[in-house]
Amino acid sequence: MTASESGGSALLEGRTVLITGAGSGIGRATAHLAAEAGALVIAIDLKGQDETAAAITEAGGRAEARALDVSDAAAWQILVDDVIESHGSIHGLASIAGIVSDVDSLLSQTEEGWDRILAVDLKGVWLGARAVVPALLENGGGKIVNIASTAGLIGMQNVLAYSAAKGGVIALSRQVAVEYAARNIQINVIAPGVTQTPMLGDITEELLTTVTAATPAGRLGRPEDIGNLVVYLLSPKSDFITGQVIPVDGGWTAQ
Numbered sequence: 629m630t631a632s633e634s635g636g637s638a639l640l641e642g643r644t645v646l647i648t649g650a651g652s653g654i655g656r657a658t659a660h661l662a663a664e665a666g667a668l669v670i671a672i673d674l675k676g677q678d679e680t681a682a683a684i685t686e687a688g689g690r691a692e693a694r695a696l697d698v699s700d701a702a703a704w705q706i707l708v709d710d711v712i713e714s715h716g717s718i719h720g721l722a723s724i725a726g727i728v729s730d731v732d733s734l735l736s737q738t739e740e741g742w743d744r745i746l747a748v749d750l751k752g753v754w755l756g757a758r759a760v761v762p763a764l765l766e767n768g769g770g771k772i773v774n775i776a777s778t779a780g781l782i783g784m785q786n787v788l789a790y791s792a793a794k795g796g797v798i799a800l801s802r803q804v805a806v807e808y809a810a811r812n813i814q815i816n817v818i819a820p821g822v823t824q825t826p827m828l829g830d831i832t833e834e835l836l837t838t839v840t841a842a843t844p845a846g847r848l849g850r851p852e853d854i855g856n857l858v859v860y861l862l863s864p865k866s867d868f869i870t871g872q873v874i875p876v877d878g879g880w881t882a883q
């Protein structure tokens with residue numbers, strides 16, 4: 629059921645939004661919430677995107693799946709050209725796709741692993757923004773929401789390259805925000821805390837219990853906790869917010 633059918637506020641009615649990482653976890657939840665808010669969702673991922681788009685369509689929303697490696701510059705341009713040809717315009721991009729490595733400390737991190745994480749988690753965010761900004765300008769403005777991490781804000785263990793990439797996402801986003809604020813493009817960053825998605829993979833119950841106990845809200849994040857804010861930041865309600873980094877972490881970084 630769409631937001632307009634349910635009588636809810638259709639924050640994204642008439643908008644076409646690209647969502648990367650839409651095949652799983654936070655991206656998938658965001659794709660559903662954006663469609664419920666009235667958007668036409670372009671669900672982008674390497675896997676799982678077809679299932680997400682099908683489930684949205686089944687529920688009465690509008691979505692199309694596109695396979696894309698976010699670190700592939702040429703593929704981004706083809707995708708953006710294709711969406712514009714099919715739908716006329718693009719109003720927003722949520723860059724949610726990301727990867728993390730298992731053990732990634734100063735001495736154990738391989739160059740190959742570093743390069744791959746930076747290519748997906750940082751370069752992919754730049755390539756996405758670079759591909760869509762001309763299309764947003766064509767519409768007189770638009771929205772970009774990038775997903776970083778609390779690991780990009782404070783020091784943690786075993787996420788060296790990931791933290792560097794996420795810190796880079798924050799710096800890049802502020803740069804683009806300042807550059808395009810006067811042309812009505814808003815770009816913001818969400819920094820999730822530990823959120824229950826397949827990315828947590830093999831993390832032990834013991835560690836999750838420790839993180840939960842250290843979180844003032846007393847629970848881990850849910851994908852929807854992040855997705856609801858993405859929808860808001862993609863909507864006209866957030867037109868005077870740009871270049872900001874918002875932790876969604878149950879108060880963890882507030883301590």
Ligand SMILES: NC(=O)c1ccc[n+]([C@@H]2O[C@H](COP(=O)([O-])OP(=O)(O)OC[C@H]3O[C@@H](n4cnc5c(N)ncnc54)[C@H](O)[C@@H]3O)[C@@H](O)[C@H]2O)c1
Pocket residue numbers: 648649650651652653654655672673674675676696697698699724725726727728748775776777778819820821822823824825826827828
């Ligand atoms: N889960 C957490 O605890 C947590 C915390 C902080 C930040 N984040 C960030 O949230 C975002 C979403 O993570 P998630 O937890 O939903 O993980 P997830 O593993 O469930 O989903 C990530 C998605 O990104 C896709 N992806 C990976 N590489 C890609 C590429 N090169 N091109 C296109 N798609 C690609 C994967 O296929 C997957 O569907 C990531 O950027 C992650 O770093 C997650």
